[in-house]
Amino acid sequence: MRQAISASRDRRSDYLALALMYFAQGLPTGLAFDALPVLIRSGGHDVAMIGWVGLAFLPWALKFLWAGPIDNACRRWGIARVVYVSQGLLMLACLALMPFSPDSHLTAVLIGVVALNLICATQDIATNAYAVSRLQGEGAGPANAMQVAGFILGMLAGGGGLLMVYPHLGWSGLMLAIAVLMPLLYLPLLLRRDWHGEDPLTRADHHVRLRDLRQHRDLWCALGVAISFKFASTAVATLTKAWLIDRGLDVSQAGSLQVSNLLxxxxxxxxxxxxxxxxxxxxxxxxxxxxxxxxxxxxxxxxESTGVRDLRAYYLGFGVQGIFEGAFYVTIWALFMNWAAPERPGTDYTAMQCCESLTNMVGASVIGGLGQAFGYANAFVGAWLAGALAWLLIAVCLRRMHLQGEHG
Incomplete structure (x- = not known):
């Protein structure tokens, strides 16, 4: 009985750690993908300029290239130390962005936001290693719910939440707020006795290499799922931000709607x-x-096609969409957590995230130009059809994927 209670407490503690780490990664990500498109449009830039935000997806799409070294660093020095270093770099990068603003220094802001996401993507490898090594199996569902909830709440604070206070703080105030918040998030983990203890990874002698992914005989099926499941929803979400401004919403109203959707x-x-x-x-x-x-x-x-301009309809329609999208996200990443090999948890899980990020980058980059060239309605319906085709591909790939613990 005591062992069961202790295990339950340890698992709750792991869930808290995951939620905090993903929240911290969600802050700069929300700034890039939720707040920045609205600030670009409200600053007088063309809709097509929103496509440059897709560059912030690039580190998330390419982090598999350095996933092996980060996995090995977690084994050598422990996950906690790797996370602390990345948080310090995030804080310094936010302070460096304070003198610039999207209105007058858009290029500098885009470069800085890409750098923020590079640091977050690197930390995410260590976070993935923590999640898979400690919670694979029955804990995968709740663990990925903590991932989704923590990351979304971080995006909420860094995206819609920052838009709500932007008129009061300005760009410099937003950067300072994120820089101060970063170290505060990890105070609860400092109080944990086991946070700096031995990680399951440190007991393994296996040296992780990227080419070890080929040991998965179902790799192509897993890649098919990872590449296809988020493309359409990312394209729609990116274009919707500009659509809301053109529908007459101000920055604060658009931010409030994003807060509701993410919650x-x-x-x-x-x-x-x-x-x-x-x-x-x-x-x-x-x-x-x-x-x-x-x-x-x-x-x-x-x-768009019905011409509805009631703000309450926006909250209801996009809210329902958000509920089912959140459920889909949890089920997908629970699947990949149980697919990852225990000897290289960060690398396997990260590689699938990179596939998602690659298609996110493509979707966010092209949708602005499509919306300007063909109109909002045609761009939205095109993305919807792409989502239906993606679901069919996922259905085919799922049948051939092998999960840890399965036989045959």
């Missing part, structure tokens, strides 16, 4: 994603949540 996405991951994984298993959960998320992906097209 509901986190709620969908926790309240719908976890039960789906537990009751239906990884594969069925992905199919069910993916079908629901794809169905409501056409919400932006529906609002």
């Amino acid at each position: 509901l996405m986190a709620a969908g991951g926790v309240l719908l994603g976890i039960p789906l994984v537990r009751r239906c298993g990884n594969r069925r959960a992905v199919l069910i949540a993916g079908a629901l998320a794809t169905l409501v992906l056409g919400m932006a097209w529906l609002l």
Whole structure:
């Protein structure tokens, strides 16, 4: 009984650590993908300029190239030390961005935001190693709910939340606020006795190399799922930010709507994603949540084509979309957590995230130009159809994927 209680406490402690780490990574990510497109448009720049935000996806798409060395660094020095170094670099980068602003120094801001995401992407490798090495198996569903909820809440604070206070703080104030918040987030972990203790990774002698991914006989199926599942929703979400401004919303209203959407996405991951994984298993959960998320992906097209301008309809429509998208996200990453090999947790899991980020970068980069060339309605419906095709591809790939603990 005592061992069961201790294990339960340890698992809750792991969930807290994951939530804090993903929240910290979500702050600069929300700044790039949620706040910056609105600030670019409200600053008088063309809709096509929003496509440059896609460069911030580049570190997330390429982090598999240095995932092996970071995995090995976690084994040598411990995950906690790797995380602390990355947090210090994030704080310094935010302070360096204070003198610039998107209105007058857009190029410098874009370069700085890409650098912030480079640091976050590197820390994410260590976070992934922590999650897979400690919570693979039955803990995968709740762990990925903590990942989604923590990351979304971080994006909420760094995106919509910052937009709400932008008129009061300005760009310099926002950068200073993020820089101060970064070290404060890790105070709860400093109080944990086991945070600086021995990691499961430090007991392994295996030296991680990127080419070890080829040991997965179902690698191409896993890549198919990772590449396809987020492309359409990222394209729609990126274009929607400019669409809201052109619909007459100011920066604060757009930020409030994003806050609502992200909160509901986190709620969908926790309240719908976890039960789906537990009751239906990884594969069925992905199919069910993916079908629901794809169905409501056409919400932006529906609002645009019907000419609805009621703010309450925006909250309702995009809120429902967020709930099912959050559930889909949890089921997908629970699947990949149980797919990753225990001897290289950070690298396997990170490689799949890179595939997602690569398609996110493409989706965010091209959708602005498509929206300007063909109009919002055509761009939205095109992304919706792409999402339906992606679900069909996922259904085919799922049948051939092998998860840890399965036989045959």
